[in-house]
Amino acid sequence: MGSLRTFYQVDTVITMTKTNTTSVGSPYIPSRRKDKIKFISFGLGPVGLLILQAAVARSDFELVGAVDVNPSIVGQDIGRLIGNNREIGIPVSPDLLPLIDGIISQNQVGLVFHATQSFLDQTTPQFIDLLSCGLNVVSTCETLAYPYRRYPNLADQLDQVAKSNRCTLVGAGINPGFLLDLLPIFLTTACQEVTGIQAVRNIDAAKRRGPFQKKVGLNLSPENFTQQIETGQLSAHVGLAESVYLIGDTLGMNLDQVVEEHRPVIADCAYSSAEVEIEAGRVRGVNSFGRGLRNQQEVVRIDFNAVVSSQEYEEIKIEGYPPVIWRNELGTAGDSATAAVILNMGKRVVAAQPGLLTAVDLSLPHFTRT
Amino acid sequence: MGSLRTFYQVDTVITMTKTNTTSVGSPYIPSRRKDKIKFISFGLGPVGLLILQAAVARSDFELVGAVDVNPSIVGQDIGRLIGNNREIGIPVSPDLLPLIDGIISQNQVGLVFHATQSFLDQTTPQFIDLLSCGLNVVSTCETLAYPYRRYPNLADQLDQVAKSNRCTLVGAGINPGFLLDLLPIFLTTACQEVTGIQAVRNIDAAKRRGPFQKKVGLNLSPENFTQQIETGQLSAHVGLAESVYLIGDTLGMNLDQVVEEHRPVIADCAYSSAEVEIEAGRVRGVNSFGRGLRNQQEVVRIDFNAVVSSQEYEEIKIEGYPPVIWRNELGTAGDSATAAVILNMGKRVVAAQPGLLTAVDLSLPHFTRT
Incomplete structure (x- = not known):
C-alpha cells in the first residue's frame, strides 16, 4: 500500500506577492460547445x-x-x-x-x-x-x-x-418547485437536526398579471371569495400541499396530515394605483398556506401571500441545529x-x-x- | 395516440370545508429503514x-x-x-x-x-x-x-x-463547499442571466476555536502578519480560489484569472472579552477574498471576514436577470x-x-x- 504514495506529485507552486495576493490555477480553456x-x-x-x-x-x-x-x-x-x-x-x-x-x-x-x-x-x-x-x-x-x-x-x-x-x-x-420547497430543502444541508421549517413568500398583487389577480380574487366581496374558493371557481395559489409534502417526505419528517387553506385579506381602505383599484371592504389579496402536521404538531408551514400594496420578500426559517434564517429583501420577480x-x-x-x-x-x- | 388518453384517471377528490381548508393526500406510510x-x-x-x-x-x-x-x-x-x-x-x-x-x-x-x-x-x-x-x-x-x-x-x-x-x-x-459557492450556484436557478456573483461571510473571530484564531493571525503586529502570510506560516482562510472557480466554471463564466488576497484588519482600540484580548494596533482579524476576472473585469468575488467583535452574517448577491439578494442575518454557526x-x-x-x-x-x- 505504501508504494501507492509515490503516485502523487505537487503540480502547482503557489507564488505569493508582496501584497498578500496569490494568483491561482491555470487560465480557462473553453470547452467545445455542446449541441443546442x-x-x-x-x-x-x-x-x-x-x-x-x-x-x-x-x-x-x-x-x-x-x-x-x-x-x-x-x-x-x-x-x-x-x-x-x-x-x-x-x-x-x-x-x-x-x-x-x-x-x-x-x-x-x-x-x-x-x-x-x-x-x-x-x-x-x-x-x-x-x-x-x-x-x-x-x-x-x-x-x-x-x-x-x-x-x-x-x-x-x-x-x-x-x-x-x-x-x-x-x-x-418558482413556486412550487423552488422558493418555498427546493430552497428550504437545500438550506438544511447545513443542519445536523431539523425540527421545523417555515417559508413565506410575500408579493404585491398589484404588480402581477391580470389572470393572476383574478386567480387570487381581487375586488370580490368576502362572501363571494369564500363561495368561489369552496366551489373551486377560484383556485388562489395551487401547489401548497405539493411544497409541504416535497419538504416533509424529502427530509423524512413523517407528516401524517397536510392541510391547505386560503384566507381573503380584506381592504380596510381603498387602494388605487395605475395597475389596480380595490374598494374598501373588498378582497385586497389572499393568504394561502399549507401546513404539514405530525402528531397534531405543525412541523412544516409555507405561506404564500399575494396582497395589493404589500412589501415583497421571502423568508426561510429552519428550526434545528444550527438554526438558519435566510431572507430575500428584494423579493423574487415571479414571472421572469x-x-x-x-x-x-x-x-x-x-x-x-x-x-x-x-x-x-x-x-x-x-x-x-x- | 388518442387512445393513450384513456390511461389516466383522477384518483383523488379534493374536499373543501367551510373554512376554505383542504386536507390533501394520503397519510404517511413509513418506508422500511435502509441499512445504516x-x-x-x-x-x-x-x-x-x-x-x-x-x-x-x-x-x-x-x-x-x-x-x-x-x-x-x-x-x-x-x-x-x-x-x-x-x-x-x-x-x-x-x-x-x-x-x-x-x-x-x-x-x-x-x-x-x-x-x-x-x-x-x-x-x-x-x-x-x-x-x-x-x-x-x-x-x-x-x-x-x-x-x-x-x-x-x-x-x-x-x-x-x-x-x-x-x-x-x-x-x-461549510466554506468552501456550501455558503460561498454551492449556495450562490444554486440560487442562480431563478435567473435567466447571470453577469456577476458576490458572496460575503462575516464571522466574529472572538467566538471561534483557538486554532482558527491562530490561523487568521489574531494579535500579530501588521508586519508579522504580512510576513507570515508571505512565507506561508499563516494560511488565513484556505479555499477562496476553489470557491471562485467552482462558481465560475459551473456557471460557464469563462474566468481567465483568479486571485486570492489576505488583508489584516488592525484594531483601532483594544478589544477585551472572555474569549480573547486584542491590543490596539495589532491584528483584529482578516479580510480574505477571492476574485474571478474575465477580461480584467471582476465577475465573481467572495469575501471571508473573520474579525473580533464584528457582526455575523452572510450575504449572496447575484447580478443578473432577475437579480437576487439573499441574506442570513444570524450568520451560520461554523463548526456545527x-x-x-x-x-x-x-x-x-x-x-x-x-x-x-x-x-x-x-x-x-x-x-x-x-
Whole structure:
C-alpha cells in the first residue's frame, strides 16, 4: 500500500506577492460547445410565452416547434408572437401529432417546455402524448412538482409511460418547485437536526398579471371569495400541499396530515394605483398556506401571500441545529424567475434518468449558458 | 395516440370545508429503514471530532473505526474521546491498514469522514490509501472542494484511483463547499442571466476555536502578519480560489484569472472579552477574498471576514436577470454547520457514481435522518 504514495506529485507552486495576493490555477480553456437543446413549447399562455421568449433568446436552446390550442394564435409565426420584428418560420401548431411527424422522426427534439394547466388530472393526457413520443418534459403544472400524494395513481402511470419511452418528466417553477420547497430543502444541508421549517413568500398583487389577480380574487366581496374558493371557481395559489409534502417526505419528517387553506385579506381602505383599484371592504389579496402536521404538531408551514400594496420578500426559517434564517429583501420577480427555473431545470431533465422525477432527484440545478 | 388518453384517471377528490381548508393526500406510510451507513473517521482534530460526534449521535450512521496519528489519543476509546460516559469498544487506530484488515474484508464500510489537512498535496497520499481500499470519502480538505485548477494533475490521478476502485471522493464543508459557492450556484436557478456573483461571510473571530484564531493571525503586529502570510506560516482562510472557480466554471463564466488576497484588519482600540484580548494596533482579524476576472473585469468575488467583535452574517448577491439578494442575518454557526454539511453530503457520496467529484456533481444535498 505504501508504494501507492509515490503516485502523487505537487503540480502547482503557489507564488505569493508582496501584497498578500496569490494568483491561482491555470487560465480557462473553453470547452467545445455542446449541441443546442432542441425544444418544443407546449402551451403558449402568458407563462408559456415567457419561457419560449427566454429560451429563444439564448444560445443553448433551439426552437423546433410550438403547440397551442388557442384558435386566435394557431398558425401565427412564433417570431411575431413573441414580439420580434421578423418571422422565424415556425408557426403555432394546434396539435402535437402533425408537428412531431415532421420532427421527431429525425430524433432531434430533446425537451418540451410545458405550460398549460395547474392540476395533474387535466394535464396527464398531454403528458402521456408527449412521453409516448419519447420527449423529455419539464412542466409548470403545479401539482406535478410532487405528484405522489394528491395523485398517486396518475404518478405511477406517468412514471411507467416515461420509463418505457426512456424519457423524463419533471414539474418545476418558482413556486412550487423552488422558493418555498427546493430552497428550504437545500438550506438544511447545513443542519445536523431539523425540527421545523417555515417559508413565506410575500408579493404585491398589484404588480402581477391580470389572470393572476383574478386567480387570487381581487375586488370580490368576502362572501363571494369564500363561495368561489369552496366551489373551486377560484383556485388562489395551487401547489401548497405539493411544497409541504416535497419538504416533509424529502427530509423524512413523517407528516401524517397536510392541510391547505386560503384566507381573503380584506381592504380596510381603498387602494388605487395605475395597475389596480380595490374598494374598501373588498378582497385586497389572499393568504394561502399549507401546513404539514405530525402528531397534531405543525412541523412544516409555507405561506404564500399575494396582497395589493404589500412589501415583497421571502423568508426561510429552519428550526434545528444550527438554526438558519435566510431572507430575500428584494423579493423574487415571479414571472421572469419562473421562466428561468423552467429553463435551468430543463437542462437537468435532459440529462436525468428516465421516469417521473421531482426537482430533488435531479443533480444540483443552476444557471449556465453552456 | 388518442387512445393513450384513456390511461389516466383522477384518483383523488379534493374536499373543501367551510373554512376554505383542504386536507390533501394520503397519510404517511413509513418506508422500511435502509441499512445504516457504516463509517470510519479519519483525522480526529477539533473538526474531525465534531463530525464524529454528530455522526455517532444519529441513527443513520454507525461508527466502525477511527484513525488519527496523534500519539496522545491513539488507543483511546472513541466513547471517552467524544465525552460520553461509556466506552463503545472502538479505539483510535494510528494507521488505516491494520484497521481495514479487520473490517474492510467484510465489505461493511460505506464512507470515510476525512478531516486532516487543507492542501491537496498534503492529503493526497491519505486519499490514495483510502480509495485503494475501495472506500468512499468525503473530506474537509479545502482545496479538494474544486481541485481541478490548483492541482490538475493530482485531481486527474485521484479520479483514476477512485474510478478503478469504484468509489467516490468529494471535498465539502461549510466554506468552501456550501455558503460561498454551492449556495450562490444554486440560487442562480431563478435567473435567466447571470453577469456577476458576490458572496460575503462575516464571522466574529472572538467566538471561534483557538486554532482558527491562530490561523487568521489574531494579535500579530501588521508586519508579522504580512510576513507570515508571505512565507506561508499563516494560511488565513484556505479555499477562496476553489470557491471562485467552482462558481465560475459551473456557471460557464469563462474566468481567465483568479486571485486570492489576505488583508489584516488592525484594531483601532483594544478589544477585551472572555474569549480573547486584542491590543490596539495589532491584528483584529482578516479580510480574505477571492476574485474571478474575465477580461480584467471582476465577475465573481467572495469575501471571508473573520474579525473580533464584528457582526455575523452572510450575504449572496447575484447580478443578473432577475437579480437576487439573499441574506442570513444570524450568520451560520461554523463548526456545527461544517459537521452537518459533511454528514449530509456524505450520504450523497455513498450513492454517487465513482470518481473524483465536486458537490455540484451530486444530487441535491439536504438533511435527512432516514
